[in-house]
Amino acid sequence: MKFKRSERLVFMTQHLTSHPNELIPLTYFVNKFTQAKSSISEDIRILKDVFENEGIGTVQTTAGAGGGVTFQPRISDARARETVGRFMEILKMKDRLLPGGYLYMSDIMGNPHLMSDIGELIATMYGDETIDAVVTVATKGISLANAVARKLNVPVAVIRKDNKVTEGSTVSVNYVSGSTRKIETMVLSKRTLKEGSKVLVVDDFLRAGGSISGVINLMEEFSAEVVGVSVLVEAKQVENRRFTDYTSLLKVSEIDEFNQSFLVEEGNCLEYIERRKEVSNSQSKEF
Amino acid sequence: MKFKRSERLVFMTQHLTSHPNELIPLTYFVNKFTQAKSSISEDIRILKDVFENEGIGTVQTTAGAGGGVTFQPRISDARARETVGRFMEILKMKDRLLPGGYLYMSDIMGNPHLMSDIGELIATMYGDETIDAVVTVATKGISLANAVARKLNVPVAVIRKDNKVTEGSTVSVNYVSGSTRKIETMVLSKRTLKEGSKVLVVDDFLRAGGSISGVINLMEEFSAEVVGVSVLVEAKQVENRRFTDYTSLLKVSEIDEFNQSFLVEEGNCLEYIERRKEVSNSQSKEF
Numbered sequence: 001m002k003f004k005r006s007e008r009l010v011f012m013t014q015h016l017t018s019h020p021n022e023l024i025p026l027t028y029f030v031n032k033f034t035q036a037k038s039s040i041s042e043d044i045r046i047l048k049d050v051f052e053n054e055g056i057g058t059v060q061t062t063a064g065a066g067g068g069v070t071f072q073p074r075i076s077d078a079r080a081r082e083t084v085g086r087f088m089e090i091l092k093m094k095d096r097l098l099p100g101g102y103l104y105m106s107d108i109m110g111n112p113h114l115m116s117d118i119g120e121l122i123a124t125m126y127g128d129e130t131i132d133a134v135v136t137v138a139t140k141g142i143s144l145a146n147a148v149a150r151k152l153n154v155p156v157a158v159i160r161k162d163n164k165v166t167e168g169s170t171v172s173v174n175y176v177s178g179s180t181r182k183i184e185t186m187v188l189s190k191r192t193l194k195e196g197s198k199v200l201v202v203d204d205f206l207r208a209g210g211s212i213s214g215v216i217n218l219m220e221e222f223s224a225e226v227v228g229v230s231v232l233v234e235a236k237q238v239e240n241r242r243f244t245d246y247t248s249l250l251k252v253s254e255i256d257e258f259n260q261s262f263l264v265e266e267g268n269c270l271e272y273i274e275r276r277k278e279v280s281n282s283q284s285k286e287f
Numbered sequence: 288m289k290f291k292r293s294e295r296l297v298f299m300t301q302h303l304t305s306h307p308n309e310l311i312p313l314t315y316f317v318n319k320f321t322q323a324k325s326s327i328s329e330d331i332r333i334l335k336d337v338f339e340n341e342g343i344g345t346v347q348t349t350a351g352a353g354g355g356v357t358f359q360p361r362i363s364d365a366r367a368r369e370t371v372g373r374f375m376e377i378l379k380m381k382d383r384l385l386p387g388g389y390l391y392m393s394d395i396m397g398n399p400h401l402m403s404d405i406g407e408l409i410a411t412m413y414g415d416e417t418i419d420a421v422v423t424v425a426t427k428g429i430s431l432a433n434a435v436a437r438k439l440n441v442p443v444a445v446i447r448k449d450n451k452v453t454e455g456s457t458v459s460v461n462y463v464s465g466s467t468r469k470i471e472t473m474v475l476s477k478r479t480l481k482e483g484s485k486v487l488v489v490d491d492f493l494r495a496g497g498s499i500s501g502v503i504n505l506m507e508e509f510s511a512e513v514v515g516v517s518v519l520v521e522a523k524q525v526e527n528r529r530f531t532d533y534t535s536l537l538k539v540s541e542i543d544e545f546n547q548s549f550l551v552e553e554g555n556c557l558e559y560i561e562r563r564k565e566v567s568n569s570q571s572k573e574f
Binding site for chain 2 (some may be wrong): 011054112153160
């Protein structure tokens, strides 16, 4: 069967975007389409240009016998701003405030389209780092961790606050919950995370940071290196957080339960992307 | 800016596959490419043929002023078998057996690529039903629910076994855990699921079925209709399950803790796809 260029491009686009951060050998397409390598390379050039011009991602090609092509989700600044803006509109929606000043966010975590877009955003932020796993704390963070891990093509490790029988042997740490001031326990199954992994920690909400401090301590038990911490929403007016190096998509403040109102503003994620670009530009100038 | 057909196809393929089960107005592409509707329709025809021939999905077009195009993930039988086969290989891996005859599956639930493929499979099985939400029970089921919901383009509702403060008012039911015979509670936030929704229930493991029976009872409290129940793995030699109408990808039996061995075979998901096709063929013949 002979494929036209237009048909090849449809297949290749679908295949690459459904295998993000995975090296696809050029021979895979050469064999599938019984087409010369030069034609496949030309197909990839077209695809790469569209992906880059449309702010979808980058397409890396590696030469040689084991050569191939890798699609890396890297959204443009415009797309990143659009995602943050859409998330802000949703977070601002009325009736989100619960007793105790908590924000209802289950609809957000259960919105797979929004999660997927946010996954692309966070993968764009941390995609140039070496990351072996995305780590989160059950329950809320799981949807976000899946979305990010899918785009980075790495496994997810879920830390639990209960010790389930179906996890095998575990490592646990105690931490002080920032909001309740109670001492709690979090556990991670030993076989879920390899010793010495480089991990990206994600979570839905950052208040006092007790839970993420616990994660950082637990990661030490696994000799894991925390490459970054990223949260969807942070509470702004919290002082003395036990760690300061993290990114957030949105910040909330002035939570007023009585009037059912709160302020939402952008977090530092767009600045983070900007800063990363400057670093990578100045590095490439040096060469 | 002028786009060539090849460039349009790359963009359209990426856009449609990243918006599954969503009607994209034809005018969106017409305006983006400043191209006549007839050319865009021809693009879509090419795309549709590749998607169908390659077993990726179907592309539905609707005519008229509000007309547009919808990509529906519907994988071919060959792809479905491949996914089940790959999952079986992973499940058969050594050292999965934990004390008490439980199977360690956190690595499977934390494998976003496998989850995404399984999500496509389950979306293929239930994609022709009207589904308003995917429902699961924390913690393990969440990754699967996300993957399926992403392909169906519907929200996820996560039932919890603890009553978290950040959920607002909830509805709860008691259920008897099949394995421990203890009475437990599961809760779902009222606002997470609309009354009268049609839901697909998914979970990682089906043993005695106590937990899924609880979900079915809880769904009654929401006047929700359970359109289907699908699990990744079922334990085969369980009698008197409280419900019988479900699908599974794999079945395990002869769990032998002493010898660290168990049998894995295919569940009924491939048969289910087959049966659905026969039903839909005989229905279309009637017209």
